[in-house]
Amino acid sequence: QVQLQESGPGLVEPSGTLSLTCAVSGGSISSNHWWTWVRQSPGQGLEWIGEIFHSGDSEHNPSLKSRLTMSIDESKNQFSLTLTSVIAADTAVYYCARQASLGPFMDVWGQGTTVIVSS
């Protein structure tokens, strides 16, 4: 079955750039699914960051849009997130997820990776 695995630095300095990658295994990133990023701040709820299709089409959360870039690498079967000018409020567990073919519901999730913004 499809599995997702996030990777990236656990610590980023304020005003720096956060870069995360989600590796997809057990299935093709070029399949008919959108690929999503969600984050969860400590003790808080879930925030949708954005989603991307293998064509490169994407949707971003307007609250992050000016700082956010998402990309997809079909050759490596992975997709990525880059967030610039990070602040303490960007400290969170970042999840990648697959949207179901039946609609924009996230049916497969990575285990999550913790990112702390601190000097």
Next chain:
Amino acid sequence: DTQMTQSPSSVSASVGDRVTITCRASQTLGTWLAWYQQKPGKAPKLLIYAASRLQSGVSSRFSGTGSGTDFTLTISSLQPEDFATYFCQQANTFPRTFGPGTKVDLK
């Protein structure tokens, strides 16, 4: 943005109890709503999609109803593994938004 609210924010229940969680959207969603279960330190798990459709592999004691702006998740007979936090998520508009969560704990 579509604002999502949930009630209650927490509920204490016993094994075997029937538990109902409500989710309300600030604008109509049709049936573009999902429910997720999250346990501490784990990723969310999809339970219900399209308001009432049970995700494959999920126990039939979970059910979802509703359309428009008001939705409910019901656990018919609470089991020990069901103690967790439950989130609703709207999938009708961008940005996708989640409810604040309902924590189900042991009475």
